[in-house]
Amino acid sequence: MTIPKQPEPPPRCSFCGMDRHSVRMLISGIDAYICDECVKLCVEIAENESRA
Numbered sequence: 211m212t213i214p215k216q217p218e219p220p221p222r223c224s225f226c227g228m229d230r231h232s233v234r235m236l237i238s239g240i241d242a243y244i245c246d247e248c249v250k251l252c253v254e255i256a257e258n259e260s261r262a
């Protein structure tokens with residue numbers, strides 16, 4: 211008797227936890243994902259740090 215395979219859950223942003231259906235874009239890395247909203251936040255933080 212074989213056990214039916216469970217479907218894999220959709221990928222989620224490794225930073226905020228949103229799934230791919232809740233964001234506009236989900237970028238995959240080697241072992242992680244990042245959504246467009248987290249990328250935007252990271253850019254804002256980097257810009258603020260470079261001004262300081």
